[in-house]
Amino acid sequence: MKLVKDLSALYEAIAAVQELYLPVENKGRVDFKLYEAGANVDIKTLKTVRSAKDFFFTQTETLMGFKVEGKNIEVEDLRPEVRPFVAFGVRGCDARSFEVLDKVFLVDPVDTVYEARRKAGTVVTLACGRPEETCFCTNFGITPEAPAGDVTTWLTEEGLYWQANTDKGEALTAAIAAVFTEGDGKAVEEQKKAISDIIAKLPLANLDMTHLEGVKEETFWGHPVWKDISETCLACGTCTYVCPTCQCYDVRDFDCGNGIERFRCWDSCMYSDFTRMAHGNNRNTQDQRCRQRYLHKLVYFPRRNEGMFGCVGCGRCVAKCPSKLNIVKVIKALGGK
Amino acid sequence: MQIEKKPLIVAFCCNWCSYAGADLAGTNRLNYPANVKIIRVPCSCRVNPLFILKAFQRGADGVIICGCHPGDCHYTTGNYYARRRITLLFSMLSYLGIEKNRVRLEWVSAAEGAKFAATMQSFAEEIAELGECKRLEDLRCKK
């Protein structure tokens, strides 16, 4: 099995062939950043604050422009130039989230910006050495001990074990072949076992989801949990912005003086002006908005996508909600045991 | 027509004192840099911090607010409120590391044409020294 002993050599090698993004620590908080020599890389911390969806679906993205000169308007294509890149250190939950996003952005009509990024990106996942109490990815069939991705890696005492899973992964492996040595892979098996042992102890690892299977869209509409949650939901966008699968966006125009830039940016179904249309808004109260957010992930999305939930159990909302409201509470309140 | 881009200065002037002071500077043919552009507001208390930030966003390199001398406000008290608001805003900008000389508040009466011109001259020089405002720029507006 391929093994990397010197991690910085690995980073340098990847950065030499493609843009490399990886978790970087900044005052105790870890987020994906473009690698640069001397960066404070932190692949021990389990979860980045922002999810890995930024790689393919960035928070703001300029789409087109209108150049105004006097009375003339000229349309410009301002879509970003996408270069090949490597997303390193992605966890299993985030890796699954890309599949969720694909179901939205790669179906007709295909989102060309997303598609370009998806094609350009090689995902290198990292097994979750130390799962946390907020994790519940196993409920969605994710294997944190052996996450999916173009390449899967395990960080062990010996070094980083490396396993290419796809053509893209193989290509990357070949491009940086010099950094690898061979390892016996025993440490990987040990780690997998250790992770499984921890997962058995995780409080949220075994949620009862049976009540969500095959239900009709309106099944839970009148459920009291929506009012309960909305009482103290602050209507901020934290859950949606740290969520790896939230995919809603708004398209807006920015007046730059000499023209207009049309861009898209993340939107949040927690916001009062979400889906506001000319006639008004069809969801006007916070309980309706909360219902939309959770049922979208738990009922509407699976109904349309062969049962795939719109949640990957990363637990970011569990950790970050200012009011400690989250999808686990909703799953339980809806009738799970 | 296109002249090299000089630092751009936006001056908010109250209608009753400073705008009249600017007019007097003109009447007396007192020269000050053309990159100073004046916006007329009823009173210095009409200047919203948003306007100041917006000016920087749009590419201004310096913003100056001019009002009646304290005690002489046409609306009696407007400039006193303006003074507090603007002091706090300036302090905050400096706290965020925005060069503190990029913003200024001056009291210019309708009789102080010479002071108006001299103030604009000195402010323009100060801004020229600081150069382009990079710390509050929005590149979308600079294309």
Added chain:
Amino acid sequence: MQRIGVFVCHCGTNIAGTVDVKTVAEMLGKEPGVVFSTDYQYMCSEAGQTLIQDAIKEHNLGGVVICSCSPRMHEQTFRKACAKAGLNPYMVEVANIREQCSWIHKDVAEGTEKAVILGRAAIAKVHLNAPLTAGESPVVKRALVIGGGIAGMQTALDIADAGFEVDIVEKNATIGGKMAQIDKTFPTLDCSACILTPKMVDCAQHEKINIYAYSEVEDVKGFVGNFSVAIRKKARYVDETKCTGCGICTEKCPVKNIPNEFNMGMDNRRSIYIPFAQAVPKIATIDPNTCNKLKTGKCGVCSKVCGAGAIDYTQKDEIIRREYGAIVVATGFNMIDMTKFDEFGYAQSKDVITSLEFERLTNAAGPTGGTLLRPSDGKHPHTIVFVQCCGSRSTTENGKPYCSKICCMYTAKHAMLTREKYPDTDVYVFYIDVRTPGKNFDEFYRRAVEQYGVHYVKGMVGKVAPRADGTLHVQASDLLAGEQLHIDADLVVLAGAIEPDKSARGLATKLTASMDTNDFFTEAHPKLRPVESPTAGVFLSGVCQGPKDIPETVAQAGAAASKVIGLLVKDKLTCNPCVAQSDELLCNGCSGCEHVCPYGAITYETKEFMQFDRSMKPRRVASVNPAVCQGCGACTVTCPSGAMDLKGFSNRQIMAEVDAICK
């Protein structure tokens, strides 16, 4: 998008000399929304105005930008011209390319570029302009004067003489004010009562003047032209319509030991009283705090002796609500409390008196019948010390930072009169500075020093200490001689600082008129609008605005009256349409705007708003009275949600100008 016309003026060579006006017109013609652009020699000339008017009609313009001289010069001209062509005058903006461009720049390229940018800013603003209509409000043709001293009386008389009805509200039982207590006036030394009391009678007899004596303002609602004022007419327990002022009751009342306010407490009055002989209205008043009948139910002497049957122990305060177009504040002043100044010994000795007490001691109608006698033992004083600036120009806690203005002159008057009537007295005046700016003032002061031999000593009295023998030991410094003085005085007279009447503060709140830190009312403009308060329709007369002497007070009273008359002759007031307006849907009800409004133009009311779940929720929201708002915009910046905006200078308009300038 507006259809905008741009008109670039050459102003002869004033603009065209350093700005290429043709290029400016051409460049601005390319701006979005501009459908017509031209230049002309003199835009403000009749031909120029016609050109604009024709273009408005021909091109169906919805907005006009004029690049010319300062809007302070010709904005009104152009607005009127456009209005004649059927365009709303507030759809016109002026780009100042003369005073703020052509006149200050020498380089044509530079001037032209700047003119284009200023033009663009005006175009950007016009795009967001909305037609505004000046509102009108009717004017109630009656004025209210608060305070019946010489200031209030003079104002009332002047307004009434112009044919308008005036009500005077006076909190005391009689009008007349402080001037009624004064013996003689400087610098002419004519008798105060002789010139004042005829005016009091004039007020009483004037068919347009109505006096509410013994009354106070309870509350004020409304705004310029339309004030609604509640007046509390305090119970006198005497029927005004019946009382003849004969005074028998005031002689028979058994409660005899009430300090007489009119004589500064230096003699006594009865519980039922008429303040002084020439009081207007001359009606008896029962002091409810001391009347036996009202306190205990036992007595009733006055009722028995009253031939007119005017006594009514059951009388109650009465609230009268009346409408006024204008309000004049003439609340006057009082001397500050001298007991707080230990060094002057005012509280320790009866022979340390204030100047106003001295006035009463020398007045023929005063407690001593006009003979100067020591209050303690009734003996003739031989050495009198006058101390000036007692609490004036003082930075101490008990003092006032300002100069009380009248003390130098009345002290000279007191000293002079004393020396004239009692040449055997030694008179000292201690002063910091002697201030005599006024017609014949310095001559008057010099007469006191040179002809009457008054000892003027520059220096301050450090201590006044009563001695066992009844004399007062005055310790003072003579700054010019550089020595300490010790004077054994028989009488010490303190020229105390004057301060606004205590009632003024509460009144200012009711009127939403502003005050300075000393509780003097502030003027709308200290130089240019000295008799108007910043609150439209509220005017200032007399010392309530700042210390002044009688001639100044009368002059200001007349000025205030003329302002009131100027207001009341109008049938309707036209409001400035560039006023603030509040968006109820955005208003949080925080009252920030209300606090910063210098005019009291913002009021709050609680309204119910439908929530998305169809329930109703009450919320306080601001509304602006456009007749009162002057359009400063202080409220707009205080408002975090942007609910408050200013018409004509809206957030969006100013930001559009910023954007255009920075483009």
Added chain:
Amino acid sequence: MQEMIKSKLAELLSTGAVTKVIGWKRGENFYDVSPAAFESVESLADFVYDDFCGANLSKFLVKEPGKESKVAVVLKPCDTFSLNQLIKENRVNRENIFVLGVPCEGKLSEEKMRVMGIVGLTGCKVEGDKVTVETLYGTETLDKNDVLLTKCATCHSKKHVIFDELIGETGEDSDVDRFVGVAELEAMSEDERYEFWRNELSRCIRCNACRNACPACTCEKCVFDNDASGVAAKSNANSFEENMFHIIRAYHVAGRCTDCGECSRVCPQHIPLHLLNRKFIKDINTFYGDFQAGADAESEHPLVHFTENDPEPSIVKEGK
């Protein structure tokens, strides 16, 4: 303590004195405490008051109907300042609120534990100034001071400024110098400050948690959400928008911010937003005299007030 509070709340609900209680509810684990509404005595079974009740509940009163029914709210000392300020600004109707004051010894932050690298949290015990944390990976003993919420580490008062009833005793204003952090930044050069704030604000994801949790940010519609305002934005397109949002937000609450620290507590990116608000508080204290927003419900806030002798803005350049 918790039981005393619970029984008082039960009494209020059962007697009909209030129809609703706003308090905290126990969730999945020791730190999972969420603000919650309780409308029946039975529902109070989940009520909790412990070391993790950091949330300021006064904000939730803004959406109460403000008429007819009465709501009880459980407030820590710092939270009462916020309520006072809300009452002053007419955002909450005092008559409809029953304030139950509860004492506070400083609340803990599990996020701080995570930042310290302590993960897999399963249990926690506080004994004196030590905190013992159970995790999936072992047990850790920590100094309580190290895991206090940032706002609690610089607590400005343990005194309840408004309450109808107290459980336990109210405390005193603290003498902790809460402006140390601001002073440190002031002592830096302009460039250093710029770098500091760039690093902090560039992490902002514009989730609006700071704004929505802030008891001073109660606008019916925020300027940043209002398309008609000219400054609306849903995301930070660049550094300017990051600066703009945070400057204006701090500015709009200047003189009204009670320093409750919710902004920093809720920020998912741990941006020390309170340092912006505290800068304004410090400036106001220095320039215009000491002022504590929310200390009473009457005093005029410094930005709707002035004196003729206020310092000129040039004081900023002179660097006080």
